Amino acid sequence: MAWLGQPVLIEELLFKTQHGIVDQALHARMGAEPTNGDGFGIGWYGTGKGPAVYRSVAPAWGDANLRDLAAHVESPLFLVHVRAAIGSPVQQTNCHPFRHGSWLFVHNGYIGGFRQMRRDLMLAVDPDLFGDFLGSTDTEVVFALALTYGLQHDPIDALAATVGLIESTARRHGVRDAVQGTFCCSDGESLWAVRYATTGPARSLFASVDADSIRRLHPDNPRLQQLHPEDRVVVSEPFSDLPGVWHEIPESSAVTVGRGGLFEQRRFEPAGVVA
Amino acid sequence: MAWLGQPVLIEELLFKTQHGIVDQALHARMGAEPTNGDGFGIGWYGTGKGPAVYRSVAPAWGDANLRDLAAHVESPLFLVHVRAAIGSPVQQTNCHPFRHGSWLFVHNGYIGGFRQMRRDLMLAVDPDLFGDFLGSTDTEVVFALALTYGLQHDPIDALAATVGLIESTARRHGVRDAVQGTFCCSDGESLWAVRYATTGPARSLFASVDADSIRRLHPDNPRLQQLHPEDRVVVSEPFSDLPGVWHEIPESSAVTVGRGGLFEQRRFEPAGVVA
Amino acid sequence: MAWLGQPVLIEELLFKTQHGIVDQALHARMGAEPTNGDGFGIGWYGTGKGPAVYRSVAPAWGDANLRDLAAHVESPLFLVHVRAAIGSPVQQTNCHPFRHGSWLFVHNGYIGGFRQMRRDLMLAVDPDLFGDFLGSTDTEVVFALALTYGLQHDPIDALAATVGLIESTARRHGVRDAVQGTFCCSDGESLWAVRYATTGPARSLFASVDADSIRRLHPDNPRLQQLHPEDRVVVSEPFSDLPGVWHEIPESSAVTVGRGGLFEQRRFEPAGVVA
């Protein structure tokens, strides 16, 4: 889940929203995992230098500190992730978001056959970044690869190259269905998100449609009336069933979300896949 | 979940059983809470003096230490509890089982209106026990009351007096539906369990029927063929759907499970309720 | 440790100060406990309603989230506490600061004979507050007593009555040396601190002297030159050995620290002690 828009108390979206992400941690409806109780993380931009990250191995629904932080931190851009561990240990360093300089990165999904491809993938990481690994998830490696391929210059292209490398490596190892999920990153100014799976369907991804339309569609909803024109939410699973509020990002797509309501969507495909 | 019988590696019942309690922590079918991820505890009798207790605030399904302990600790009598926190904090001292001397105690359910009755209930606890409170659950108070009313001499009578006191206190405070749940305790030799709710239905409670019957009913199930005549499992929710394996304890009942296959069931009702 | 003054990033005092409180957690020089590794807490006023609290059972020196929060949260008034558990469990609900409405409360020290006096002390707490206990420390009870005796109207008088009750209770139970420590509380506008021990010496307590004097005494220290006239730090143990920076609060004293450099010190003695 990601927010880009007017500064809001994080709790507005985390706890005061119907079927928000903390509620989804207990009862996801669309994810492959109905329970996401293996830790969580939140990264935000605001006061201080670069993004802040708070990560915990506790389930999001029971973490007293999260409620306090969410009620006392205001941010114009933040990412929240709840985790269902698939194979790797429950530890803070395996919780998303991952951070590098001013960048944050989250992944909802998995890299199939990661155990066998791990060495090859880590070898492809910029050696200067190799010493920074703190945990043992596939996502930390994906992020390091994306940084290696220029995430800080062109996030979508870097993710295309990263996914391409993973697909090539998977073919070499005989791994099928190597990539599954949605990826999202930010530099504090914009958000980039990708929805992709080697073999579909990919994990779901939605963006709120432009705020004006939402306000017109729901004149009687006070919360939606407070939306600014440039506010945008990107989520794995819609908060509510309100018609017209959510736009589903198609599979094999990348979106760029920016200030002023900017929303660009384009086709995403892995780059440089070697058969 | 409780086991009394031949010494077994705890993992036999915790992880190697279809729809065992750790699986139930993620996907309970009968409990009021489908997810029980707010910590867990295990208490066992065996090597060393008195019962051992291992409690953790992590969800049972993700706790690496639990898997190791379960694979390396053998016990003829143990209790396991997975928790869905209802109001009180997620902390080890709020996890079951609670212990006093050689006694262990677990509760699946809640005391309604506990916040308002708490002072009166704690005042009724033996002052010598008052200094021992470590956490803030209703169950720790229930256990202290039961100890006050003679749990160590007659567990069922002590629970009847305890439940009676709670019902009386509830009436004074205008609390309805004060008691909900199943209670189970052990001294290392026997198990006692109670199923009761002020207003039904009470949380479910099952005991395995005698091992001989189970073996005859399922001649082709190798795991069930290993059951000894005196083995007995008591659970909130059956592990499997095998017909004939589980006996449902009726509401308002108390059972005593002892060595040699002893199984006694009688009616349970609160004692000394003041209208 | 408490700060009242211009808004600062919390890390300025927590991590960027020579011999700051996190360093003291590992190597206290003056406290009775050289290591304070049994959790910590931080409470601050700023964005959002009322004070925020972040508490953790990890040692302060190793908590990654604390470093991030401190680097990204700015506050004009905050309290930090590192804990050396004396008898009660290491759990978040036993970590300071404790909170009630807009009030925060910390205690550096202990109540002697707490186990035996606990029931009597808790009985003296306003019954409306009794249901709120979440942990099992002496300090949570002291705070509840102070609230009972009017902390929100006159903090020092309420602490005098609280300490008086504890001293009376101690005499009844034959407990010697019942009260030891420093107490500090805030409503978000002012700070109140008390240094007192039944039998001295009491735990140490220091306040920074007025900022003007500090700047004049240390013309070459850039950090101290940035102090505003109204900035004030209250600590258990001085950060640095710089002469003239710290004023030791005498034993049996209470101080009030307010906006605009307000600093009042008066004698503190327990009220209403019954022999």
Place this chain on the structure above:
Amino acid sequence: MAWLGQPVLIEELLFKTQHGIVDQALHARMGAEPTNGDGFGIGWYGTGKGPAVYRSVAPAWGDANLRDLAAHVESPLFLVHVRAAIGSPVQQTNCHPFRHGSWLFVHNGYIGGFRQMRRDLMLAVDPDLFGDFLGSTDTEVVFALALTYGLQHDPIDALAATVGLIESTARRHGVRDAVQGTFCCSDGESLWAVRYATTGPARSLFASVDADSIRRLHPDNPRLQQLHPEDRVVVSEPFSDLPGVWHEIPESSAVTVGRGGLFEQRRFEPAGVVA
């Protein structure tokens, strides 16, 4: 700390010994780090298949579960480690002992320049083991290298090759003082320990001398009188100051401790160092 001998309750050595390792976690006298509060681990052989491991990020002195386990688990061979994190995160997967099949491994010390050498060292690990990394310590890599070099066939030779590789890598990277510490491993039958530093002095290492001598030296010490002839303790720091009880392992030495009081000591030097 390691024990090989008659089966004992682990608490005998962990908590009931003067200046035992848990006490050393708070107040080490000989280690480079006076406080070792960044988690701990214990590995033991006994009931169940292979070694059990219990690891926690809590300081050893405050972990309630550790006290319970130690009081209820009996073992003829166990290793205990308390950690002072040097750079890598405080997480269970960074706590020792590390395990592979029936082997346990602990390290007291560090690999200097690990961040820059990490990639080269990990590349030298058997690719089949590469997928198993769960944490981010130098020790997990050292263990994987030792397994690569045949730890399971000849532990001392494998450690000599491992240390040799690290020394060679260090020279290539311009790292000085690359290896510091003591290493200890076990297969459940014997213990092997190495004391070595690129540039001394190496972290200290002691073994209890033969039990007969100890009993004769201290006829009035009941605990020491219970020692069996084949009991042996290996420690970083002696538990007590009793003269004649402890034999200091010299620097650049390797020892083998086996059943029946076997104790062999030989010179240890890195193998295959490339200048």
